[in-house]
Amino acid sequence: MKIIVCIKQVPDTTEIKLDPVTGTMIRDGVPSIMNPDDKGGLEMALALKDKYGAHVTVITMGPPQADDILREAFAMGADRAIHLSDRKFAGADTLATSNAIAGALRVLDYDLIITGRQAIDGDTAQVGPQIAEHLDLPQVTYVEDLQFDGEKTFTIRKSTEEGYQMLQVEGPCIVTVLATANKARYMSVRGIVEAYDREVEVWNYNNISVDEAKLGLNGSPTRVWKSFTKGAKAAGKVFEMEPEEAANLIIEKLKEKFII
Amino acid sequence: MDKSQYKDVYVFIEQREGVIQKVAIELLGKARELADSLNEKVVAMLLGYEISDKAQELIAYGADVVLCADERELVQYTTEPYAQAITQIVHERKPSVVLIGATTIGRDLGPRLSARLETGLTADCTGLAISDDRELLMTRPAFGGNLMATIICKEHRPQMSTVRPGVMRAKPKDENRQGTVENVHIAFDKSKFKVKVLETIKEQKNRIDITEAKVLVSGGRGVGNAEGFEMLGKLAETLNAEVSSSRAMVDAGVMPHDRQVGQTGKTVRPDLYFAMGISGAIQHLAGMEESEFIIAINKDKYAPIFNTADLGIVGDVKKIVPLLTEKLAAMRK
Known part of the structure; x- marks a missing residue:
């Protein structure tokens, strides 16, 4: 079985601090990590490899420093790493990003493509299904568990608001995976040592199969029209009152805010 | 076009x-x-x-x-x-x-x-x-x-x-x-049509990640102990909310780390954040001040949390929370 896992390097948003005076984000010194849902997806691929013997390719699109997460994937057990990097890819929204990645996937072999559900820097959850559409593959999103019958069929547990769904699909297909699906393994010491000697293939536009007009800023239907910071808010009111009154006041506020 | x-x-x-x-x-x-x-x-x-x-x-x-x-x-x-x-x-x-x-x-x-x-x-x-x-x-x-x-x-x-x-x-x-x-x-x-639905199961979902919760009931030193957090849990249930915690209560072993809000915990942005018995250290504020609406209850009227809260109540969490829970539960019926 051939599995391709799409991964992304993101700033660790849990490490982001706010400037106590201005209320703005302090970006300096925020570490970059492999997106948690993607790491869950990589673990799913490696678990399939352990059980059935699979070849696992990881692919990422991003600036040169994204090389780090590909090395990390090597150290966890990935077999091949591809780094999509070209000025032509820059300024892409989700659709243009998905076109670039789909362009690379078109020239690769796969039985299963895994992406994370969403990346913590954008939370859009769009790129996985968009890749699926470009490649005309069935998709299952919000995947919590995936079982393989050893032949062709995947039985998948998909998380929903009310519980879960059990779905069945044959490969090739795309699944988008939750970080909570499985606990990612640690990098092995030997893996870490070796990861830095292994070859990460750096691909540009010429390596992939896609119409150039669909890439980067030109291939992006959405644009940022303007961005602004949320105004700092003023302190609210403080009351000293009896518990009964306090409870009633809170309920009043909850109604006002449509919480209840 | x-x-x-x-x-x-x-x-x-x-x-x-x-x-x-x-x-x-x-x-x-x-x-x-x-x-x-x-x-x-x-x-x-x-x-x-x-x-x-x-x-x-x-x-x-x-x-x-x-x-x-x-x-x-x-x-x-x-x-x-x-x-x-x-x-x-x-x-x-x-x-x-x-x-x-x-x-x-x-x-x-x-x-x-x-x-x-x-x-x-x-x-x-x-x-x-x-x-x-x-x-x-x-x-x-x-x-x-x-x-x-x-x-x-x-x-x-x-x-x-x-x-x-x-x-x-x-x-x-x-x-x-x-x-x-x-x-x-x-x-x-x-x-x-290649994806087949085998079955659809409805279940009581496990508690969701606090960063994804729309309403958080968060407790600090003023809540005191596990019993206090049980009280917050009951309130959370009536609001489909999750319970989170200040660092103090995580360090004290009362709450697990994945429930911690603040600089060394998680940054949350719910629609409603209850700060129950939380004084409002800057490290805590950093993790929750982007919440849409903040209600704080604290005994100390000089607690810094009141500078960030949209609604502040000077009072005893242990008296107000059970009353509030009771009223909300009655409304749901």
């Missing part, structure tokens, strides 16, 4: 087992506002099987036209049949705007459609408006939630957006509103 061919604001009406989801009603309310400023119509896309009796309700909530695709293939959601149905509707009718609820269904369907229709999709919008030149302005929190970005989709149609449940306000139901209902027959390509 000739944008002038595209008009009207379309809403994907999400239903599950024939029950119209609240988010669809909320989107109709927003669509009504947008359509009014464009002087165009609100069109509800009602997809499902044996659901045509729901059409009138959609008119009452703001739709001018209900397109009803009543097909056996749409009895329950899977990506491909729904994507085919909406693609056909979009190709035939050319909507200017398509709004979709950002549920596990909408977030599966939306991006698939945007790629099929080769148009833009803005996820999880918190604001939607029409510009002077009649473009849809889609506002969403950008990275970290501190920055807001307004997105446009100027050269492509339809302009698509997903909106999380609870973000927009539904219009009051007006049984006297008039509208039309049209049946739409979908020409499916069944050879593309």
